[in-house]
Amino acid sequence: MPATPRHTSRARVEAKESSILDAAEKIFAQVGFDGAKVSEIARAASVAQGTVYLYYKNKQDLLAGVVGRFWTQLTLGAEAAIEPDATTREQLEQLGRYHLNSILEQFEVVSMTYRARPQQEQDLDQVREYVRVFDRIMQRGVDRSELPEDIPIGQLRDVFFGTLEFSARTLKLRERPYDHSVVTNLLAIMVGSSSTAAGAPKGKEPSNRDLMNTLKSIQKQLITSSES
Amino acid sequence: MPATPRHTSRARVEAKESSILDAAEKIFAQVGFDGAKVSEIARAASVAQGTVYLYYKNKQDLLAGVVGRFWTQLTLGAEAAIEPDATTREQLEQLGRYHLNSILEQFEVVSMTYRARPQQEQDLDQVREYVRVFDRIMQRGVDRSELPEDIPIGQLRDVFFGTLEFSARTLKLRERPYDHSVVTNLLAIMVGSSSTAAGAPKGKEPSNRDLMNTLKSIQKQLITSSES
């Protein structure tokens, strides 16, 4: 079992595992999950069919591996893309920009995320980990008093990622490239209209008052907070 | 071929077609697309396996049938749920409420929508038809001067449906029922904070000024409108 390698170096096992993942990612992206044959993937990874099954229980599990790795890397990239000293609003813009760009680039893998969690089970752990990047930015905003402390982070998370994913789908469908206005507009409605966009009046500091006011007014409307 | 029935009544053919769809919908929802066997579906519809293939080219096509019918019915229901004389804001709330409720109820079918369009092809026609309900409400708002005329309807559509779908996923994951605050908050950020929610101050007419102002301020930020 590769799960507990004693006699062989862990490094080699991991190298093979990742070469299988590379091959799978390539083939899945090319022909989709259903179109992909495990024999093809094995060939692309230069191993025998049976070897794939030493590392992954089945084809589903292989997909989960590909998708999981993608989101793990996305988390690392997102953390790198965010300047720790920037304002909450700037950090959200950095994350939004990074997120939209990434899911456009790896659109096929993102789409397959939904197939990697069979039958209404929990989300992939790696996806949950990823969305925490958003949560941390928001929580930090609360701690720094840039955001009201009873702001519904969970609901705004769905606004943020839901909008960006649907926008990415729309852009793909129309064969358009990354469009920064999507992020700008999203932040405008989420957090008020302090502008950092090109073409906007220069020399004016983004004010956090807009952000506070907008979110406070949302807050007033919140009847029942559906999470802790 | 059932495509051109001459000797048999169209009604009977359609009855059988829809009984196969009913069976497929039931089995798909129960065990998912991959878990479903065509033989099971045929059994549930009281026909032979081969008969299924007279009506649908393959299993994928059968899924497309189930999913397409769902969105067609959703369009009809949405149109019925919207009062033509209500304000734009009220109509959006009606649509949002109806949409969230419906996709929560038929969550499995909605999830399978993405599998019904194989390999980055166009959206299902029925889905495109459905989202036009939103577009018409918005366009009507523009025509009535309740909305600025250069409002980016396409982008707001992604905010609307993206947020609701991700919110539904979150609610399902946490095993919570329909939560109206999701719709209320979404409208608050999309369209300003005129409250119609329970517990809010009564006797105050929802003002359209909020709506205009919010959207105007978004408008200012729009650098390039990425659609007509």
Place this chain on the structure above:
DNA sequence: CTACCAAAATGATTTAAACTCATTTAAAAT
């Protein structure tokens, strides 16, 4: 009423691809 025809339905058979496992090969320990 019976013979005829075409549409519709059937399910045994074919096909294809996921998955298994007895065997071989390679690596590590003694």
Place this chain on the structure above:
DNA sequence: ATTTTAAATGAGTTTAAATCATTTTGGTAG
């Protein structure tokens, strides 16, 4: 050098989708 254990192999098995030669059904005409 020998033994032991891990890793890899691919022919063979299994499963389920899809096909198609045959049968059944329902309508039409003589």
